[in-house]
Amino acid sequence: MNQPTEPKADKSGVRRHNLSLVLRTVAEAGETTRAAVAARVGLTRPAVSSLVEQLLDLGFLVESGKTFSGQAGRPGTVLKPADTGPAGLGVEINVDYVTVRVVDLTGTDRVRRTERLDNREADAAGVLARAAGIAAEALDEAAERRLAPAGAALALPGLVSGGTVRQAPNLGWNEVPAEALFAQGLTTLRPATTGLPVTSDNEANMAALAELWSGSLGDIRTFLHLTGEIGVGGAIVVHGELLRGAHGFAGEIGHLVVDAEGPRCRCGSRGCLEQYAGQAALLASAGATGVPDLARRAQTGEPRAVTALAEAGRMLGRALSGAVNLLDPEAVVLGGIYPQLMPWLTPALTEELSARVVSGLWTPDAGRLRPASAATDASRGAAALVLHDVLADPLNYAPQ
């Protein structure tokens, strides 16, 4: 049999692992004590104290003088993640806006900037240079708060792999080296950022991570996440991890076929979900000028708007029934433009799921379909991704 092997387990990696474990435990709790950490992770008090001292020295944790009586033993000094030091820089570049955030280790937004731009009008290098400019200003503001970026993550509306946007039909981008162009723009403006790690991913993946880490899903760790924008983005989270596929292109729910002979899609196929439930298709079909206008028309019962939303809901249900049959998620989360439209999308959508999902778990009242939480978006997910890497191996991000 062909069995994989992995690196040996030995002591050299154990302390590094346990530093991460302690830091993550404090970050998850928000405020806690050494005793509570020891009880949670199953290490001795002295071992936890030694790990905590190192995390305090390196600036990942802070302690306050006040004492705190947790559930696990006698009162102790309160430990918290630092709100200075390493931070995540998240940058979302979408078709009609750029959003930049700086998030600290406590998970709090410290800087947020959004600019409305028509990114289809500029060339890719220009868009990434503009995004770098917004990021540079955000980092200046962060520096005043004693926050330094541990890395930057870009959320992009297309197929992304190896730091490059392979294809973003709604932006008209092909083979754009987004990470390199962004890093070049940022280091030109702020030379101190030279060498800053920059990563990138599909914006739907980033939005799904934001949802996962927001805590709003409770215990749910396996879900589909749809983002209705100009395009329909999709992401798959399995046991708390993004399913990226062999080349990083997984999750393209917007291009599931709902009518094989339907209208041409920008991807080259026909009858993709995006042609029925994407923002442009939906507004055109409803005769609405924007999403708020569409919601207003539906609210007043305007037949064309209600019919367009029901048809979009039916097509969402048809595509999602396939995705649910394949992936058996605990929930489907609808984000982007969908949460505000759910009253008119949901009936036809759940009817399709109920009729077509084999496992019979998706009855109309099963509550497995839910709106994305308002606080989460792709730029937040991008920043959280950087912080996730810091928490996974703090020594790698320790000050020199």
Added chain:
Amino acid sequence: MNQPTEPKADKSGVRRHNLSLVLRTVAEAGETTRAAVAARVGLTRPAVSSLVEQLLDLGFLVESGKTFSGQAGRPGTVLKPADTGPAGLGVEINVDYVTVRVVDLTGTDRVRRTERLDNREADAAGVLARAAGIAAEALDEAAERRLAPAGAALALPGLVSGGTVRQAPNLGWNEVPAEALFAQGLTTLRPATTGLPVTSDNEANMAALAELWSGSLGDIRTFLHLTGEIGVGGAIVVHGELLRGAHGFAGEIGHLVVDAEGPRCRCGSRGCLEQYAGQAALLASAGATGVPDLARRAQTGEPRAVTALAEAGRMLGRALSGAVNLLDPEAVVLGGIYPQLMPWLTPALTEELSARVVSGLWTPDAGRLRPASAATDASRGAAALVLHDVLADPLNYAPQ
């Protein structure tokens, strides 16, 4: 942020982990030496020798007197997995047959029995009792070869969770406690098997594991596996692990909708892939009496057969384009009845994939579509699953 925590890493688990690592390394190599194992896993020679001694004592490994000059140093005694001792018992129960296998730690089939039965004619308890009877005889034969089962695994054609077949439309089963009924049948016939661990899963999942572990896929570790039988089973393997979903129901490719207004399916939906590309639908549409008859008719160019196969290929392509857009696999493997029909299925199938897969990686000549290897099936995967558990933690299966 809501971060997961996992158990601390400590020394107590390290030796157990390394025993597994050494055993898997020997099993993967087939024949090797202590020196080659040490080079491969990165442990010292004395550490490997100590682990090997324990595995020899417990009967998981054997050594032969002959020496063997590997690539990693001087010749040494040859180490091999034992062909006696712990074995995997795999049992596939399908609509029209039962197959039982006993596979040893070297990965070799030692006993194999197949009975053609019409399992739709008997009640579920009767079918499972008959399967237990075949398994009991296979274990007698295995015992003569000094093989003892480490566990049994059942491969079943339906939705399986918690040891129970929730629904198997093609068998007419609902909520059948398959593991308990099988174990009861086996212990009645062979009381010595009392307490034997019994697991169960969908037959498509088991067939995919067999394909994965056969080595025939080379480095491919992320793939979709379709099994054409009376129904169309599907399984998803991601980075070498089955994707089971939240309730164990993932992979139902046979129930992807290819025509929303198509014929009723036994699952309750309409226009499922199974209604076009399942064995029964395909034979009816081609006017053939069986799969060999269908292949013969297609070979002679009979228009009805060729048209039916092209239509099935087109529907397979339509469903698979959705699955590929969602999951971005390295390959799609077609098993069951499909390998012998691929010459007539493939053209329309790859045309659909090429037109509809967003990433553009699925061009007609990309070679990402492949037949399942002849040696693999669900009973083999089931037996391999038991052995996988033994390799993952041999101490758990050591003689008392």
